[in-house]
Amino acid sequence: MPARNFALPLAIAAMTMSASLAGPLSAQQTAGGATSREVVQSLPTPEVERLRAALQRLATEAESVDALIDAGDASLAVGDLEASLGFFGRALELSSENARAKLGLASVYLRSRRPLDALQMFAEAERAGASTADFLDDLGLVQDLVGNNAQAQQSYRTMLATKPGDDETRRRLAISLAISGDRAGFEAALLPLLQRQDLAAHRARAFGLAILGDTKEAAALTGQLMPxxxxxRMTPYLDYMPRLTRAQQAAAANLGIFPRAAEIGRDDPNIARVASSADRSAAKADDRLAPRGTPLGERTPARTSPATQQPEASSRLAQVSREQASAQPASVSEAFTELAGPVSASRRPGEGAVDITAIEIPRESREPPKPAPRAHPSRHWVQLATGRDRDALSFDWRRMARKAPDLLGERSPYVVRWGQANRLLAGPFPTQDAAREMVRALRQQGFDSFTYTSPAGEKIIELK
Structure with missing residues (x-):
């Protein structure tokens, strides 16, 4: 994906490094300028040293892909996501199939509350030659952030099989097990860390207990750990944990990201589709393992009574009800107003859910029903860049159109909000295959892009 304004992230990174290198000074001066104390200066952290070294290389080798990636890794380590995004984006402009740059960009997306983009970028990194062993821990977290807990736990366990001392992966596994409702597994995963008095493990246990519904014990543990x-101030957040979706619980417990009040228990449609697909896959696996036929010693009843059919019907209704509830606005207090996060599908009906059992089922008619008009239907696009400044995105589009006039010259740019930023889109395309074909064509001309399917109701406007 093309990155923008590389000079700005570079400057930001340089200022961050300079401020970190300066450190606190204990010297005090008198009115005449005399120093009354010894000067004490803190040493820079290893991450800042790495960033300084990378910036020094870039000063003389501005087109060095390795130096850009090193600067991106170091910026990510010090928490400067914007600078890191710029460095990795520039590296991909110079080397569009660089696996290290793709892995770095995936990590930025992960920490920027963009799990679907991270998931796709991890897949691209693997296709570019990256070994999954290098990112199984982050891949597991991304899978948790899209509601695919079973796959996440498999990734964590594979990582721990080769790196049993990876405490962060063990904590993530424990949280994932809590989200799945496996309290015994959750406690067992954390036990070795708790025995070592690992403070982060106690924090993970507090969140896991809240996820499992034991909010009182979670609050008591928090009271022991914190002033x-x-x-x-933390207790209200723990009280809301059982009401969050699986993806929201993973974001809150692992990244400290809570949803806004209106998003509690609701999924972004794209994340909801991934979570729903994971649920269906798990259900099929369970169904294959379920015993078939009549148990030995029992007779097959001549007729199935309504009572025996009720559990299956009830479960189906519950599933539909959950899907309906995820589309309804949540009505809760503004506990999370100032904390933004990704939105994801609920495991239980939220407030305002439609009672579908009270809806009269329409009978079949001879004439097919006419579809209701949609102002903003779901459509297929190609995402080329992201950014907050739409004028800068317009500049990016003109630059890319000049470089690939046969692909973009006759098209118009579109934008759609993405959190506090915007997606720059080309399209719409009649099918997802057509969008993928455009991605392949753009890749041959040095552009890193990917497909994006807008959910129904999302307003996408032309960029003037």
Whole structure:
């Protein structure tokens, strides 16, 4: 994906490095300028040293892909996501199939609350030659962030099989097991860390207990770990944990990202589709393992009573009800107003869910029903870039159209909001295959892009 304004992230990174290198000074001066104390300067962290070294290389080798990737890794380590995005994006402009740059960009997406983009970028990194062993821990977290807990746990366990001392992966596994409702597995995963008095493990246990519904014990544990004022502010968040979706629970427990009040218990449609697909796959696997036929010693009843049919019907209704509830606005207090996060599908009906059992089923008619008109139907696009400044995105589009006039010259750019930023889109395309074909053609001309399917109701506007 093309990156923008590389000078700005470079400058930001340089200023961040300079500020970090400066450190606190304990010297005090008198009115005449005399120093009354010894000067004490803190040493830079290894991450800042790495960033400084990479920036020094870039000063003389501006087109060095390795230096850009090193700068991106170091910026990510110090928490400067914007600078990291710029460095990795520039590296991909110079080397569009660089596996290290793709892995770095996937990590930025993961920490920027963009799990679907991260999932796709991890897949591209693997196709470019990256070994999954290098990113199974982050891949597992991405899978948790899209509601695919079973696959996440498999990734964590594979990582721990080769790196049993990876405490962060063990904590992530424990949270994932709590989200799945496996309390015994959750406690067992954390036990070795708790025995070592690992503070982060105690924090993970507090979140896991809240996810499992034991909010009182979670609050009590938080009170033991934190100062009273901080614990009192944390308790309301723990109380809401059982109401969050699986993806939201993973984001809150692992990344400290809570949804806004209106998004509690609701999924972004794209994440909901991934979570729903994972649920169907798990259900099929369970169904294959279920015993068939009549148990030995029992007779097959001549007729199935309504009572025996009720559990299956009830489960189907519950599934539809969950899907309906995910489309309804949540009506809760503004506990999370200032904390933004990805939105994801609920495991239980939320407030305002439609009671589908009270809806009269329409009978079949001879004439096919006319579809209701949609102002903004779901459509297929190709995403070329992201950014907050639409004028800068317009500049990016003109630059790309000049470089690939046969692909983009006759098209118009479109944008859609993505959190606090915007997606720059080309399209719409009649099918997803047509969008993929455009991605392949753009890749041959040095552009890193990917397909994007807009959910029904999402307003996408032309970029003037």
């Amino acid at each position: 009273p004022d901080l614990a009192s």
